[in-house]
Amino acid sequence: RADDGYRLWLKYDLIGDAGQRTQYRAATQFIASTTNDVVVKTAVAELQRGLQGLLGQPIPVVAKAPAGTKRGILLSVDPSANVSGSSTSKDGYRIAAEGKNLVVTGKSGSGVLYGVFALLRQLQTGQSISALSLSSSPRIQYRLLNHWDNPNGTVERGYAGSSIWKWYELPQQLDPRYTDYARANASIGVNGVAINNVNASARYLTAEYIQKVKALAGVMRPYGIRVYLSVFWAAPKVIGGLKTSDPLDAQVKQWWAAKADEIYKEIPNFGGFLVKANSEGEPGPQDYGRNHADGANMLATALGTHDGIVMWRAFVYKAGSSDRFKQAYEEFKPLDGQFSPKVLVQVKNGPIDFQAREPFHPLFGAMPKTPLVLEVQITQEYLGFASHLVYLAPLFKECLDADTQTKGPGSTVAKVVDGSLDQHRISGIAGVANIGSDRNWTGHPMGQANWYAFGRLAWDYNLTAAAIATEWTKMTLTREPKAVATIVSMMDKSRDIYVRYTTPMGLHHIMGQNIHYGPEPWLAEAGRPDWTAVYYHKADSAGLGFNRTATGSNALALYSPGVQKQWGDTKTCPLDYLLWFHHVGWKQPLPTGRTLWSELVTRYYTGADSVTWMQQQWASAKAAVDPTLHADITARLAIQRREALWWRDACVLYFQTYAKQPIPAPFTPPT
Ligand code: GCW
Numbered sequence: 001r002a003d004d005g006y007r008l009w010l011k012y013d014l015i016g017d018a019g020q021r022t023q024y025r026a027a028t029q030f031i032a033s034t035t036n037d038v039v040v041k042t043a044v045a046e047l048q049r050g051l052q053g054l055l056g057q058p059i060p061v062v063a064k065a066p067a068g069t070k071r072g073i074l075l076s077v078d079p080s081a082n083v084s085g086s087s088t089s090k091d092g093y094r095i096a097a098e099g100k101n102l103v104v105t106g107k108s109g110s111g112v113l114y115g116v117f118a119l120l121r122q123l124q125t126g127q128s129i130s131a132l133s134l135s136s137s138p139r140i141q142y143r144l145l146n147h148w149d150n151p152n153g154t155v156e157r158g159y160a161g162s163s164i165w166k167w168y169e170l171p172q173q174l175d176p177r178y179t180d181y182a183r184a185n186a187s188i189g190v191n192g193v194a195i196n197n198v199n200a201s202a203r204y205l206t207a208e209y210i211q212k213v214k215a216l217a218g219v220m221r222p223y224g225i226r227v228y229l230s231v232f233w234a235a236p237k238v239i240g241g242l243k244t245s246d247p248l249d250a251q252v253k254q255w256w257a258a259k260a261d262e263i264y265k266e267i268p269n270f271g272g273f274l275v276k277a278n279s280e281g282e283p284g285p286q287d288y289g290r291n292h293a294d295g296a297n298m299l300a301t302a303l304g305t306h307d308g309i310v311m312w313r314a315f316v317y318k319a320g321s322s323d324r325f326k327q328a329y330e331e332f333k334p335l336d337g338q339f340s341p342k343v344l345v346q347v348k349n350g351p352i353d354f355q356a357r358e359p360f361h362p363l364f365g366a367m368p369k370t371p372l373v374l375e376v377q378i379t380q381e382y383l384g385f386a387s388h389l390v391y392l393a394p395l396f397k398e399c400l401d402a403d404t405q406t407k408g409p410g411s412t413v414a415k416v417v418d419g420s421l422d423q424h425r426i427s428g429i430a431g432v433a434n435i436g437s438d439r440n441w442t443g444h445p446m447g448q449a450n451w452y453a454f455g456r457l458a459w460d461y462n463l464t465a466a467a468i469a470t471e472w473t474k475m476t477l478t479r480e481p482k483a484v485a486t487i488v489s490m491m492d493k494s495r496d497i498y499v500r501y502t503t504p505m506g507l508h509h510i511m512g513q514n515i516h517y518g519p520e521p522w523l524a525e526a527g528r529p530d531w532t533a534v535y536y537h538k539a540d541s542a543g544l545g546f547n548r549t550a551t552g553s554n555a556l557a558l559y560s561p562g563v564q565k566q567w568g569d570t571k572t573c574p575l576d577y578l579l580w581f582h583h584v585g586w587k588q589p590l591p592t593g594r595t596l597w598s599e600l601v602t603r604y605y606t607g608a609d610s611v612t613w614m615q616q617q618w619a620s621a622k623a624a625v626d627p628t629l630h631a632d633i634t635a636r637l638a639i640q641r642r643e644a645l646w647w648r649d650a651c652v653l654y655f656q657t658y659a660k661q662p663i664p665a666p667f668t669p670p671t
Contacts, residue, residue: 003626005440008184008448009475011124012053016479020126025055027102027129030072032065039109042222043075043116046183050120065101073119074103075112081105085137085460091191091224092137095119102132110191110224117187125474136460139418142309142344142428143458144192144228145185146274146375147435151201151209157379157516159386160436160443165195171215178216181435182223188455193220194228194430198276198313202235205259214266226271228311233275233295234283235259246288247298256302264306272308273299274346274430279316292331292345293338300342311373311428312339313346314363315353319528323546323553325351329362337369344428346373349399351555352536354382354432355508356499357395359567359577362558364413365404365421373428374399374417378450380434381516383498386443387639389614390498391491393453393465400461405562414461429458444636445629448476449491466492483624490617497614499576500607501644502651504600506545506579509536510651518643519650537579539658543586544596545579556581575599586659597655598664604652605667608644615641 015021028051033044044061051059065074083092083105090108093115097103104119106112118136122129148156149163164177185193195216196204203209217227236242236255246252263270277284277295285295296312303310317327332345339345345367350358354377364372376396383390400414411421419427431454434447442448449472456468469491473484502519503510510521510533523533538546548555549568556564567573570582575592578584586597594602615637622630652663663669 002628005445005448005629006180008441009124009452009472010050010183010187011475012050012120014056015054015123015126017126021055024051024123024129025057027071028055028059028073029070030066031059031061031075032063032072032101033061033075034063035075035077035109037077037109037112038222039224040075040077040106040112042186042224043104043106043109043113046113047073047075047116047120050116050123054120054123069100071100072102074098074101075116076103076105077107077109077112078105079107081107081111082135083107083111083137084135086139087137089137089141091189093118093135095132095134097131097133102129107137113186113224114189120187121471121475125471126479138189138459139414139420139461140427140429140458141419142192142271142373142426143190143455144194144271144311144428144430145190145378145433145435145454146194146198146230146430147433148197148199148379149195150197151203155436156197156199157377157381157432158434158436159379160434160441160447161438162436164435164437165216167209167212170212174215174219178219182220182225184441184451185225185455186223188452189459190455191224192226192228192271194230194271194274194311196230198230198274199280199282200230200232200276202232202238204229205231205235205263206239207262210263210266213263217267217270221269226269227267228271228274229263230274230276231299232283233277233285244288245283247285247290247295248288253298253302256299257304260302260304260306260308264308270306270308272303272310272342274311274313275299276313276315279313291335293335293343296343296345297338297340300340303342308342309426309428310343311346311430312343313375315346315348315375317530319530321530323548323555324530325548325553325555326362326558329366329558332363333366335370336367339370341425344371344373344426346375346428346430348375348377349396352508356383356390356495356503357398357506357576358508359580360399360402360404360413362555364402364416365406365411365560366558368406368422371419371424371426371428372416373430374413375430375432376454377432378434378447378454379432380444380447380450382511383495384640384643385517386434386447387636387643388498389444389446389491389494389633389637389640390450391446391453391465391469391494392450393457393468394492394495396454396457397461397465400457403563405560409562411560418461431455431458445633446491448472477626477629478621478624480624483621486617486621490614493610494614497607497610500603500610502607502647504603504607505575506577506581507537507651508580509533519647519654521651521654538583539655541658541660543584543588544600544655544658545583546581547583548581552583586661594664597659597661600655601652601663601667604648608641608648611637611641611644
C-alpha cells in the first residue's frame with residue numbers, strides 16, 4: 001500500500017527476511033506481565049502490536065512465563081534495578097537475557113514502556129535480540145514538546161496544517177490521533193507536552209478548557225506523558241476579574257494558588273506552567289515594576305505542594321538597545337540564585353532566535369544556581385518551513401556539545417542542561433513541535449526525523465546525528481543497506497548545506513520579514529531596527545559582519561575567557577561564526593586561502609549546488625523507498641533547489657553592491 005506517512009517510525013510491517021523473522025519468532029513466543037500499572041499495560045499492548053506486525057503472528061500475553069522450552073519476554077518493574085546512566089531517573093530500563101527468556105525491567109512503568117520501545121527498535125532496525133543486553137537511562141529529566149498551538153486551531157510557525165488539538169470537540173470527542181501522538185512521543189522518550197502557544201490565550205485556564213485539557217491529559221497518562229500549560233500573565237485580570245496581575249499582590253497570588261488547586265483537582269499529574277512574559281508584547285511582572293524572578297516564584301508558590309514546575313522563558317528583547325544578542329543575559333544573569341527550587345529558566349539554543357546557525361546562548365554556564373532548560377526549535381521557522389530538507393540533529397548537537405568552559409574545559413551546554421555541571425536536582429529540554437494535522441504529521445516527510453531526533457537526543461545527547469538518522473531511516477523509509485547509507489549521508493550534510501546557501505559564515509537574520517522565509521538582506525525598515533536585516537549583517541563598503549568584540553557591542557564579553565579568546569580573534573574564530581562577531585574586510589584573506597568576498601560567494605554557490613547533489617542522492621534511492629513517499633520528497637527537493645538559487649542570487653547580488661567586486665571564477669556567470 002502507498003505510504004501516507006501517518007505511522008511515522010512505528011510502522012511494524014512484516015520483516016522481509018524470513019530467516020531473521022524465524023529467529024525473532026523463536027524468542028518472542030509469549031509476553032509475561034502481571035502488574036496492573038497503567039503504563040505497563042500500555043507497554044504490553046504496544047509490544048503485542050509491534051511483534052504481531054513485524055513477525056506476522058499473534059503473541060499471547062500470560063501472567064507467568066510457562067515452564068518448558070517456549071521462549072518469551074518478561075516485563076517487570078523494579079525501582080531499585082541497576083540501570084546504567086543516571087541513578088536518580090525513574091525512567092531507566094534494562095533488557096537482559098535470563099535463561100531462555102528476555103526480561104525488560106523498568107525502574108517504573110514508564111521505564112518498562114521505554115524498554116519495550118527499545119526492544120522493538122532492535123527488531124525494526126534488524127539487530128539481533130538473542131543474548132541482548134541493553135541498559136539505559138535518560139540524562140535529562142523533563143523532556144518536553146512545546147506546541148505553539150492556538151485555541152482557534154492555527155499553529156504559530158506551524159507548517160504542517162492546523163493544530164491536532166480539536167478544542168471544539170473536546171472533551172467529549174477524543175480523536176484517535178491523540179493516542180497515536182502519545183505513542184510516537186513515548187517511543188522516543190518524550191514525557192511532557194506543553195499543549196498551547198507561549199503567546200498564550202487566557203482561555204486555557206477557564207473551567208471549560210480545564211475539562212478539555214483534562215481529557216487530553218487522560219490520553220497521555222498511560223504513555224507516561226504529562227500535560228503542561230503555557231499561561232497568559234494577565235489571566236487574573238482577563239478571566240479573574242482582578243484589577244491587576246502584579247505578582248506581589250495578595251489577591252493575584254491567591255488567584256493563581258486557587259487556579260493551581262483547581263487544575264490539580266482535575267488533573268492530578270499536571271506538569272506545570274510554561275511562561276513567556278515581557279517579551280514581544282506579552283504582559284509580565286515588569287509591567288508592575290517586578291522582575292522575572294518575582295513572577296516565576298509567585299507561580300512556583302501557587303503550585304504549592306503539587307508536583308509541578310515552572311518553566312520561565314528567557315527569550316526577551318526590547319527595541320532600542322545596543323545589541324539584541326545581550327539582552328536576555330543582561331536581564332537574567334543578575335537573577336541567578338533568586339529563583340525558587342521549582343523554577344527552571346528556559347533558554348533558546350542561541351542568543352538571537354533559532355537561526356540556521358548560532359553560537360550557543362551566553363546564559364549557558366552563566367547561571368550556575370538556576371536549572372536551565374534548553375529550548376530548540378523542531379519546526380523549521382527559519383530553516384525552510386516544510387519545503388526544505390534540513391535534518392536538525394547536527395544543529396541540536398552543535399549546541400549540546402558546545403563548550404562553555406565556565407568550569408574549565410568540558411563544561412558543555414549538555415552538562416549545564418542535564419544539571420551535572422552544577423548539581424541540580426531537576427533538568428529539562430524542550431523542542432518546539434513541528435506537528436500538525438497533515439496526514440504525515442510534519443508536512444515534509446523528513447520533518448519526522450527531526451521530531452524523532454529531538455526525543456532521542458533529549459534521552460541521550462551522546463548519540464551521534466548519523467546514528468539517529470540511521471535508526472530513523474531503517475524504521476521509516478527502508479532497510480536496504482545502500483539506500484540507508486545514501487539517505488543518512490544526505491541527511492547528515494543537509495543542515496550545513498542549508499546554512500551555506502542562506503546564511504554562510506555567521507550571517508544571520510537576513511530572511512524575509514514576518515514570514516521568516518526566503519532572503520531579504522536589504523531590509524532596512526521594519527518598525528524597529530532589530531527586526532531589519534541590515535542591523536545584523538552591517539554590510540558597508542569596508543566589509544561585512546557584526547562587530548561584537550570590545551571595539552563593537554562587546555557581546556563577546558558575556559562568554560567565558562577561553563571562548564572569548566578563541567572567538568575574539570579573526571584568526572582563530574571558526575569561519576562558521578566569523579560574521580557573528582566580526583566586521584571583516586571584503587578583501588581580508590581567510591584560512592581557506594580565499595578573501596572574505598570570494599569565500600562568501602563560494603559558499604553560496606557550492607551550497608546551492610549541493611542541493612542538486614541531494615536531489616541525485618535521493619533519486620538513487622528510488623527503488624528502495626515507497627513510490628508515493630519518494631515522489632513527495634522529490635518534489636520538495638525541486639522547490640528547495642529553486643529556492644536555494646533564489647537565496648544565492650539575492651544575497652550574492654545584494655552584497656556585491658557593497659563589495660564592488662566581480663563574482664569569482666569558477667562561478668562567474670556566462671556573459
Ligand atoms: O521565533 C520567534 C517567533 C515567534 C515566537 C517567538 C518566541 C511564539 O518568530 O513566533 O513566538 O520566537 O519564541 O516566543
